[in-house]
Amino acid sequence: MLYLLIQYLMNWDCHIFLAINGIHSPYWDSFMYLVSGKAIWIPLYVTFLLVLLKNFNYRVVLSILLTIGFIILITDTFTSQIVRPAVARLRPSNLESPISEMVHIVDGVRGGAYGFPSAHAGNSFGFAFFICYLFRRNWLSFFMIVWAMVICYSRMYLGVHYFGDLFVGMLFAFGGSTIAYLVLLRVNGPCHARDLRYPYWPVWVGLSTFFLIFISAFFFRV
Numbered sequence: 001m002l003y004l005l006i007q008y009l010m011n012w013d014c015h016i017f018l019a020i021n022g023i024h025s026p027y028w029d030s031f032m033y034l035v036s037g038k039a040i041w042i043p044l045y046v047t048f049l050l051v052l053l054k055n056f057n058y059r060v061v062l063s064i065l066l067t068i069g070f071i072i073l074i075t076d077t078f079t080s081q082i083v084r085p086a087v088a089r090l091r092p093s094n095l096e097s098p099i100s101e102m103v104h105i106v107d108g109v110r111g112g113a114y115g116f117p118s119a120h121a122g123n124s125f126g127f128a129f130f131i132c133y134l135f136r137r138n139w140l141s142f143f144m145i146v147w148a149m150v151i152c153y154s155r156m157y158l159g160v161h162y163f164g165d166l167f168v169g170m171l172f173a174f175g176g177s178t179i180a181y182l183v184l185l186r187v188n189g190p191c192h193a194r195d196l197r198y199p200y201w202p203v204w205v206g207l208s209t210f211f212l213i214f215i216s217a218f219f220f221r222v
Helices: 002-021 028-034 039-055 057-085 119-135 138-157 163-188 199-217
Strands: none
Touching: 002 138, 002 163, 028 138, 028 199, 039 057, 039 199, 057 119, 057 163, 057 199, 119 138, 138 163, 138 199
């Protein structure tokens, strides 16, 4: 019974992936390729660091950075080094995958052998959930969740992850960020209760980055 349920879910997972991955164009190839990159979001991360430095002393900032490092340890290192090899689910783009010939990939990028769970989903949602807990600002929380969702969508568009990879990565992110934030509360107290300055700087920087990607995709071809 359990085996049949797993097969049923995997079939639906495959259908969802192919439906999303099958809708593509040269412009969106470039857009999603840029969105999925890590370096392009460095200004967003730097802006968060600046906001932290504007609001907290160095000891608290260090505690927050260590907490983010702990989240990444769960959503990236643990999932990539332990969970993925144990589950051994091939990426849809892997040449050994039975659907690899139906998968649209961009710039020849197929990723590693295994993709369950997704580290991109874990890292982006882990960071987004933690920011939601930490700042408690509605528009910032909304932007961060949408930001993580767009990154996850890009991973299916690029053919390197199933929806299930992303969903489970998000679950790891939720668990890891929740545990990390509860530990931070015990150490520093409720940071979100403070009258924070400049909490929406990251939203403007993030929107500016999306706009830059939107324009760049017209000229950048992969």
